Amino acid sequence: MTTGIVFDIKGFALHDGPGIRTTVFLKGCPLRCLWCHNPEGLSPFPQLSVKQTACRHCGKCTVPCSHPDCQPFGRCLHICPSGCISVAGTAYTAEALAEKLYADRDVFAMSGGGVTFSGGEPLLQADFVCAVSGLLHREEIHTAMETCGYASPNVFRRTAEQMDFVIMDIKLADPVLHKQYTGADNGVILENFRWLASCGKPYEIRTPLIPGITDTEENLAAIRNIIGDSKWEKLPYNTLAGAKYGNFGMEYTLEK
Amino acid sequence: MINRTLYTFITEQKHHAWRRPSVPSRAAEYADAGMTPAQRMSARFCEMAAEEAKNPHILPGQKIVLMRTLPNGPDVLTPGEWEEIRKDHFIHESGYISNICPDHISLVKTGFKAARENADPLSAACLDAMSALCASYREEALRTGRVDVAEVLAKVPEYPAETFREALQFFRIVHYGLWLEGDYHNTVGRFDVYMMPWLRHDLDAGILTMTEAEELLEDFFLSFNIDSDMYTGIQQGDNGQSMMLGGRLPDGTNVWNELTEMCLKTSGELKLIDPKINLRVSKDTPLSVYEKGTELTKVGLGFPQYSNDDVVIPALVKLGYDPEDAANYTVAACWEFIIPKVGMEIANIGALSYPLCVDRAVRALEDSADLQDLKIAVAREIRTEAAAIMDKVHDVWFVPSPFLNLLYGGRNIADGAKYNNFGIHGTGISCGADSLAALEKYVFTEKRWTLSQVVAAMDNNFEGEDEMCAALRYEAPKCGRDDLADRYLVYLTEAFSCALAGRKNDRGGIWRAGTGSAMFYLWHAAALPASPDGRRKDEPFAANYSVSIFAKIENPVSVIRSLTKPDLAKVCNGGPLTLEFHDKIFAGEDAITKVASLVQYFIRSGGHQLQLNAVNRDRLLDAQANPEKYRQLIVRIWGWSAYFCELDKEFQDHVIRRQEDVI
Ligand code: SF4
Ligand code: SF4
Numbered sequence: 001m002t003t004g005i006v007f008d009i010k011g012f013a014l015h016d017g018p019g020i021r022t023t024v025f026l027k028g029c030p031l032r033c034l035w036c037h038n039p040e041g042l043s044p045f046p047q048l049s050v051k052q053t054a055c056r057h058c059g060k061c062t063v064p065c066s067h068p069d070c071q072p073f074g075r076c077l078h079i080c081p082s083g084c085i086s087v088a089g090t091a092y093t094a095e096a097l098a099e100k101l102y103a104d105r106d107v108f109a110m111s112g113g114g115v116t117f118s119g120g121e122p123l124l125q126a127d128f129v130c131a132v133s134g135l136l137h138r139e140e141i142h143t144a145m146e147t148c149g150y151a152s153p154n155v156f157r158r159t160a161e162q163m164d165f166v167i168m169d170i171k172l173a174d175p176v177l178h179k180q181y182t183g184a185d186n187g188v189i190l191e192n193f194r195w196l197a198s199c200g201k202p203y204e205i206r207t208p209l210i211p212g213i214t215d216t217e218e219n220l221a222a223i224r225n226i227i228g229d230s231k232w233e234k235l236p237y238n239t240l241a242g243a244k245y246g247n248f249g250m251e252y253t254l255e256k
Numbered sequence: 257m258i259n260r261t262l263y264t265f266i267t268e269q270k271h272h273a274w275r276r277p278s279v280p281s282r283a284a285e286y287a288d289a290g291m292t293p294a295q296r297m298s299a300r301f302c303e304m305a306a307e308e309a310k311n312p313h314i315l316p317g318q319k320i321v322l323m324r325t326l327p328n329g330p331d332v333l334t335p336g337e338w339e340e341i342r343k344d345h346f347i348h349e350s351g352y353i354s355n356i357c358p359d360h361i362s363l364v365k366t367g368f369k370a371a372r373e374n375a376d377p378l379s380a381a382c383l384d385a386m387s388a389l390c391a392s393y394r395e396e397a398l399r400t401g402r403v404d405v406a407e408v409l410a411k412v413p414e415y416p417a418e419t420f421r422e423a424l425q426f427f428r429i430v431h432y433g434l435w436l437e438g439d440y441h442n443t444v445g446r447f448d449v450y451m452m453p454w455l456r457h458d459l460d461a462g463i464l465t466m467t468e469a470e471e472l473l474e475d476f477f478l479s480f481n482i483d484s485d486m487y488t489g490i491q492q493g494d495n496g497q498s499m500m501l502g503g504r505l506p507d508g509t510n511v512w513n514e515l516t517e518m519c520l521k522t523s524g525e526l527k528l529i530d531p532k533i534n535l536r537v538s539k540d541t542p543l544s545v546y547e548k549g550t551e552l553t554k555v556g557l558g559f560p561q562y563s564n565d566d567v568v569i570p571a572l573v574k575l576g577y578d579p580e581d582a583a584n585y586t587v588a589a590c591w592e593f594i595i596p597k598v599g600m601e602i603a604n605i606g607a608l609s610y611p612l613c614v615d616r617a618v619r620a621l622e623d624s625a626d627l628q629d630l631k632i633a634v635a636r637e638i639r640t641e642a643a644a645i646m647d648k649v650h651d652v653w654f655v656p657s658p659f660l661n662l663l664y665g666g667r668n669i670a671d672g673a674k675y676n677n678f679g680i681h682g683t684g685i686s687c688g689a690d691s692l693a694a695l696e697k698y699v700f701t702e703k704r705w706t707l708s709q710v711v712a713a714m715d716n717n718f719e720g721e722d723e724m725c726a727a728l729r730y731e732a733p734k735c736g737r738d739d740l741a742d743r744y745l746v747y748l749t750e751a752f753s754c755a756l757a758g759r760k761n762d763r764g765g766i767w768r769a770g771t772g773s774a775m776f777y778l779w780h781a782a783a784l785p786a787s788p789d790g791r792r793k794d795e796p797f798a799a800n801y802s803v804s805i806f807a808k809i810e811n812p813v814s815v816i817r818s819l820t821k822p823d824l825a826k827v828c829n830g831g832p833l834t835l836e837f838h839d840k841i842f843a844g845e846d847a848i849t850k851v852a853s854l855v856q857y858f859i860r861s862g863g864h865q866l867q868l869n870a871v872n873r874d875r876l877l878d879a880q881a882n883p884e885k886y887r888q889l890i891v892r893i894w895g896w897s898a899y900f901c902e903l904d905k906e907f908q909d910h911v912i913r914r915q916e917d918v919i
Binding site for chain 1: 722723725726727729730731806808810811812813814817841844846847849850851853854856857860861903
């Protein structure tokens with residue numbers, strides 16, 4: 001049985017591929033983009049979330065409890081009067097996740113939508129993603145993945161082949177800048193892109209427009225050069241990107 | 257092309273400069289003279305119309321004329337007389353007739369001249385007064401060189417309207433007359449059905465282009481907004497000027513014509529709160545209709561509101577309406593389904609609180625009770641409460657309305673019409689269903705707490721019971737995401753419907769159960785201690801037909817799936833599921849089509865009524881000041897969603913600022 005760790009499932013996703021979709025956010029990412037707006041997507045392990053905006057610091061959750069599921073976190077998950085505490089990262093078997101996703105199938109059919117695997121980085125859990133996608137296909141549900149493209153070509157191809165649609169990020173064309181802002185070289189990403197562009201699968205390229213980093217004329221021209229006439233969506237910078245960091249005890253390093 | 261001069265004149269309220277105090281109160285005089293209420297209404301109408309006739313005002317470039325300078329008239333009965341009346345009668349709201357859909361068009365088709373011949377003297381006096389008022393507008397038009405206006409008023413209201421412009425002007429005169437009389441929540445009904453013949457006539461005769469027709473319609477729509485701040489309502493905007501578009505006709509065909517489209521377009525361009533647009537749809541409605549509706553939703557006015565013919569028409573037939581009347585349904589001021597021309601229904605005469613019934617049931621049981629006992633007790637409490645509500649209503653009495661009577665062929669509508677049914681809202685349904693689901697799970701299945709422990713915790717507002725509260729409030733099954741809770745939605749709606757079935761009111765009508773809440777949900781919640789769904793004392797229920805405010809269900813697909821599980825035909829008095837969206841979601845390729853598909857999904861799933869809101873900046877500012885009203889407001893930003901009220905002020909400001917860029 002394949003299992004995966006999911007940190008969120010959002011229904012009625014309108015911007016993650018064709019039609020009305022449900023987007024599954026898989027935990028863990030090999031990159032560390034400075035502007036990342038999903039801090040809980042980075043680590044592959046379950047993480048405690050304390051909603052900073054609602055926490056009244058009453059201390060009730062710090063009193064030791066005997067619930068087995070609270071033990072790894074050292075805080076009680078079942079007592080907060082304001083509902084501030086939760087764990088990002090739930091383990092699912094492929095079957096259980098697919099079962100959950102079937103629920104919205106009527107609206108997928110009506111709108112030409114389906115399920116999108118996002119993250120984090122879905123390719124870090126490629127086997128799981130492929131297994132779920134296979135189960136969804138059995139029920140004629142359209143699948144897509146949203147990937148940063150940083151994975152071994154083997155894994156990338158095998159997973160992309162399973163999908164009906166691929167959304168891939170190309171953030172920075174320059175390898176040095178890519179390394180500087182995301183922590184990794186983009187060589188393998190570009191190699192994966194070239195395969196994707198030639199494999200005949202419908203796809204779309206995305207670039208987040210980070211002021212002064214990715215939105216420079218130079219970078220955008222270079223990306224255009226690489227991707228040719230591929231469908232390309234440029235996403236405006238989300239000024240609230242840093243909002244969730246505090247909930248996970250993390251720090252947002254990108255200057256505004 | 258909108259007449260911007262007229263538009264700004266009205267929206268900047270320049271015409272308010274002509275407002276004057278109303279006519280003096282004559283209730284005591286009337287009483288001394290021994291006048292009947294109907295005589296008083298006619299006298300007040302004539303006096304006010306005569307006053308208005310002294311002050312005709314035609315606004316710059318205005319084609320559809322008539323405006324008020326006087327606020328509503330004073331009461332025609334003295335407080336002492338009301339007290340006497342109340343001893344023997346149930347008085348609904350203010351006691352004046354409201355919230356029905358009269359047959360404006362009957363007069364538009366006959367003209368005042370012919371109508372006068374059959375009218376009783378009190379109604380005829382109203383006609384004379386309106387005629388004189390219109391004559392004064394005609395003189396004003398001639399005086400100011402508005403020959404076009406004078407020409408129209410030379411024909412209407414004395415003679416039947418022949419052209420589109422005449423029909424619109426005539427409608428305005430009749431609608432104005434209703435407000436002047438003191439009738440309120442005056443609805444508009446199936447406008448694209450009854451007004452289309454005149455538009456068709458003009459287009460076919462080649463005397464009007466579509467552009468000219470649009471200009472007339474804009475002018476006409478503006479007329480709903482000239483005096484509306486003076487209209488009776490809980491707050492401004494709550495004036496009942498609901499317009500119904502589209503839908504099935506008694507012959508089974510569907511309406512969708514040039515006027516339907518023109519109304520949607522005009523409403524979106526004017527961006528004014530009146531008239532309020534409702535769309536009747538069904539499983540056969542093409543996606544393109546929903547797309548047009550969604551374009552209007554995107555404007556952020558909170559309409560169109562959709563009603564599903566596939567659910568509503570059979571529901572009304574089952575309730576005893578003749579099929580052709582059921583096919584003609586429209587909505588009252590808010591959402592209750594009513595029948596134009598033949599109904600004198602009181603669609604909001606009371607409200608049943610589901611959580612109150614659950615509370616009583618829980619307290620009536622011993623710890624040894626089982627789940628079945630609880631369910632039986634809840635059904636019993638619903639029956640008892642519904643009976644108490646119905647028993648309070650007897651000998652309903654209204655102040656007669658002689659002018660309004662003209663739109664019902666002269667019958668005294670205050671005494672009733674073909675349909676005299678009464679509607680009861682159902683408040684806090686998700687609170688009730690979630691409470692039962694939580695009790696099933698924790699008390700009866702897991703036996704984690706006993707009933708008396710839960711009741712004791714509720715009485716203590718969960719003080720010192722944080723773990724129980726967190727479990728009930730956040731971890732328990734909830735409507736909108738868990739089938740266990742959804743099953744109680746079905747149970748509660750069935751119980752409510754059964755409690756009213758077979759009962760007659762003393763006007764010969766029946767009782768209808770509904771899914772609306774109006775303001776009752778706040779009052780009912782305030783009157784109840786904490787509830788078994790973890791709701792603390794003084795926290796409100798969710799409004800109308802919707803999921804719990806702390807369940808945090810962000811997927812509208814899931815909400816729709818749950819809330820369409822009950823057989824909504826059984827609770828078809830009216831009351832929408834409301835979904836709120838950040839207007840950001842309407843941006844981007846295909847977004848309109850995707851939202852339209854969601855509406856289609858709701859309709860095809862058997863939903864009865866739906867309202868979508870695109871949240872705009874003003875709303876968010878209001879939410880910032882009054883977060884308690886907007887707990888469920890979702891702002892979806894890029895790849896993630898947030899509860900607006902849970903964002904820091906700094907972030908709220910961010911979102912608000914970003915709103916400025918939204919088209
Ligand atoms: S690839 Fe996406 S999830 Fe990974 S760090 Fe970058 S922005 Fe975050
Ligand atoms: S119980 Fe909730 S509110 Fe209290 S400190 Fe813990 S997280 Fe904060």
